[in-house]
Amino acid sequence: MNDFDNFTKKAKLVLFRIVEVLALTVAILLLLYLLLGEASGNYITSVAVNVSLFISAVTPEALAAIALGIALYSYFHKK
Numbered sequence: 720m721n722d723f724d725n726f727t728k729k730a731k732l733v734l735f736r737i738v739e740v741l742a743l744t745v746a747i748l749l750l751l752y753l754l755l756g757e758a759s760g761n762y763i764t765s766v767a768v769n770v771s772l773f774i775s776a777v778t779p780e781a782l783a784a785i786a787l788g789i790a791l792y793s794y795f796h797k798k
Contacts, residue, residue: 745766
């Protein structure tokens with residue numbers, strides 16, 4: 720069982736690193752779009768459009784559900 724726990728911890732760490740790198744990549748692309756505007760290229764413009772569509776699709780109810788989920792996770796994780 721200890722080997723399985725070590726494997727899941729390593730897998731979780733690797734997945735979190737991948738998510739961090741991808742989020743940083745999107746943030747850099749958005750920064751490039753803000754700096755260069757429409758002249759930044761098709762790919763960067765499409766990323767900016769997709770992010771803006773995603774943000775407009777997220778409703779306040781979804782944000783409240785995410786906040787509640789994070790609060791419950793942190794509450795139960797502390798115990």
